[in-house]
Amino acid sequence: MNTPPHVFSVRDLWKVFGPKADRVPGDAELGALTPTELRERTGCTAAVRDVSFDVRKGEVFVVMGLSGSGKSTLVRCLTRLIEPTSGEITIDGEDVLSMDAGRLRELRRHRAAMVFQHFGLLPHRSVIDNVAYGLEIQGMGRAKRRERAAEFIAKVGLDGMESRRPGQLSGGQQQRVGLARALAVDPEVLLFDEPFSALDPLIRRDMQEEVVRLHSEEGRTMVFITHDLNEALKLGDRIALMRDGQIVQLGTPEEIVGTPADDYVRDFVRDVPREQVVTVQTAMRPADGEESISGPALAPGTTVSDAIEAVVRTGRTARVVDDGRCLGVVDHACLLGVVAGIPAVKEAA
């Protein structure tokens, strides 16, 4: 049998905080209450409510939502840093909920390493010893772990800072140390808990680019928590948008922005510049006559904003071409329709 393409699979997951939390997941009546009603009736908070999803191998899976929507609780449940109330979680097909203490330790150290917002660096240790820390816990010898740590320090752009203490680094540099430390143990999945929210905007952008770069170089699976929509759109292959402990929509940035599942999501994405997220594959209309054989060619994943440039520059309708085949065309009207948020362009074609 082929190995499953999923790293984590989560089914019907609940995490309820409060007295007799166990009774909430199985009770349809309690499960249907709003968070406030549930709290008033039972004193419980359902931080994660009946959530199911898969994290695919090699993707950046973003968990997004406002403060209190359940993001941290959900991601902490994946490695049982928080013990779920009910449901199923597997990693590479192995049941996480039945792991014993030793197997769990192994899971957290080797397979799914967490990068926290507050770095968790050891203040009295040098950068290199901080990065080597996870390897030390694994029992790797000093020379070998320092060599490996140096490699990852270079990878995150901190060459020459090996012997500094965390207090002698900027916030962004400290975050890079945290990242290098997580990478050094070569985990299958990296879990990021709002790692950049304390950083100033420019450093934050640098770090986001760093994550994009590391991801494209290594193809490592990443689960990334953020409450920042732009960060989610920039980093995520897929985004799970949470509200009151539930996933209200799970999809690509383009799906979330282009076809919001409900009014809540629509409102959430209202101010996103759609042309930067929507692709020509969504915006195109069928080619008419000669249109399919001439005009600039664009790949299906080209964003509308890049397509606008091509159409304006050539003054012609552009073709959406995949593997030599013309799938459709985009003209001024299709492209402007996306910018204006008018979904009727396709139907009009």
Ligand SMILES: Nc1ncnc2c1ncn2[C@@H]1O[C@H](COP(=O)(O)OP(=O)(O)OP(=O)(O)O)[C@@H](O)[C@H]1O
């Ligand atoms: N230990 C706890 N005991 C009781 N309630 C909790 C506990 N931890 C979290 N909660 C509640 O669960 C809900 C989800 O919290 P969680 O921290 O997962 O949200 P979040 O989306 O990560 O928020 P933030 O972005 O502010 O970190 C909130 O209502 C929170 O108050």
